[in-house]
Amino acid sequence: MTKVSQEQLVDVLSKHQLRKTETRIHVLNIFFNNEYALAHSALEKQLGNAYDRVTIYRTLNTFEEAGIIHQVPSSGEAKFALCHAHCDHQHHQDQHLHFNCTNCKQTFCLENVNIPTIDYPKNYEVHSLHITATGVCKNCKI
Amino acid sequence: MTKVSQEQLVDVLSKHQLRKTETRIHVLNIFFNNEYALAHSALEKQLGNAYDRVTIYRTLNTFEEAGIIHQVPSSGEAKFALCHAHCDHQHHQDQHLHFNCTNCKQTFCLENVNIPTIDYPKNYEVHSLHITATGVCKNCKI
DNA sequence: GTTTATGCAAATTCTTTGCAATACT
DNA sequence: AGTATTGCAAAGAATTTGCATAAAC
Numbered sequence: 001m002t003k004v005s006q007e008q009l010v011d012v013l014s015k016h017q018l019r020k021t022e023t024r025i026h027v028l029n030i031f032f033n034n035e036y037a038l039a040h041s042a043l044e045k046q047l048g049n050a051y052d053r054v055t056i057y058r059t060l061n062t063f064e065e066a067g068i069i070h071q072v073p074s075s076g077e078a079k080f081a082l083c084h085a086h087c088d089h090q091h092h093q094d095q096h097l098h099f100n101c102t103n104c105k106q107t108f109c110l111e112n113v114n115i116p117t118i119d120y121p122k123n124y125e126v127h128s129l130h131i132t133a134t135g136v137c138k139n140c141k142i
Numbered sequence: 143m144t145k146v147s148q149e150q151l152v153d154v155l156s157k158h159q160l161r162k163t164e165t166r167i168h169v170l171n172i173f174f175n176n177e178y179a180l181a182h183s184a185l186e187k188q189l190g191n192a193y194d195r196v197t198i199y200r201t202l203n204t205f206e207e208a209g210i211i212h213q214v215p216s217s218g219e220a221k222f223a224l225c226h227a228h229c230d231h232q233h234h235q236d237q238h239l240h241f242n243c244t245n246c247k248q249t250f251c252l253e254n255v256n257i258p259t260i261d262y263p264k265n266y267e268v269h270s271l272h273i274t275a276t277g278v279c280k281n282c283k284i
Numbered sequence: 285g286t287t288t289a290t291g292c293a294a295a296t297t298c299t300t301t302g303c304a305a306t307a308c309t
Numbered sequence: 310a311g312t313a314t315t316g317c318a319a320a321g322a323a324t325t326t327g328c329a330t331a332a333a334c
Binding site: 019021052 | 287288289290291292
């Protein structure tokens with residue numbers, strides 16, 4: 001079930017100079033095992049009320065500041081996804097399409113969609129680029 | 143200063159079978175005169191506390207349901223922008239790049255950026271497509 | 285032992301709802 | 310006149326802050 005080992009999770013925290021607490025390892029594991037972006041509420045459900053709501057807010061903030069996760073532009077609740085290997089503090093590039101389902105409210109990452117390069121004006125400093133489609137996902141489409 | 147005449151604003155409301163109230167005309171005018179997507183808070187500021195906060199919430203909901211505005215995926219607060227001529231209740235296509243400035247928090251629409259066509263899986267029903275870049279805008283870049 | 289994170293309580297802020305008064309058609 | 314919209318009050322969520330306790334280093 002678990003894609004990532006405990007050691008790998010701990011390693012991520014080490015690399016970002018964060019203390020290895022149970023909450024953080026648990027939250028990080030969920031992000032690694034999830035194919036879509038997670039909002040605070042979704043995370044809370046998955047954690048099964050094991051931790052205080054406030055702790056989850058703070059964990060998300062800490063991870064975002066550390067550059068482990070980043071906010072995914074979406075309609076409604078703020079959603080977060082893991083940063084990829086080529087992300088750093090300044091640049092977050094998601095080379096896949098985010099799909100927001102209006103029915104089940106989930107945000108999928110369609111990894112296998114080809115994203116063309118977009119030319120943006122030179123005088124704008126782009127840190128991240130997100131392509132978001134909204135509609136009905138394959139599961140909700142009857 | 144005003145790009146749109148009073149008649150045109152009233153006309154938009156008429157076309158959507160909405161009553162022509164002061165609040166709605168005022169809010170609509172702001173949307174027409176704004177080059178970027180607006181969050182509730184920004185709108186409230188521009189309206190200068192002339193109307194109740196609740197009324198603004200309801201106006202935004204009404205406009206969204208009527209198909210006059212649509213939510214723009216963003217990080218943080220929900221933001222709205224005018225629907226274009228080719229938008230209908232089901233399909234909102236923004237053929238321009240949205241740029242989220244992390245400094246001034248504004249969302250610009252870069253109209254003159256060429257957006258390539260994106261092929262998404264056939265089993266997903268896409269209603270709208272948004273491309274959002276995050277970074278520092280030309281005004282905030284020193 | 286020192287520093288940082290957690291959990292609880294409480295304060296803020298954001299958003300929605302009910303209802304009487306008002307404005308629109 | 311009849312119906313929809315507004316503003317106020319208040320309820321309900323969502324998010325943040327302060328501080329003592331507990332855990333990590």
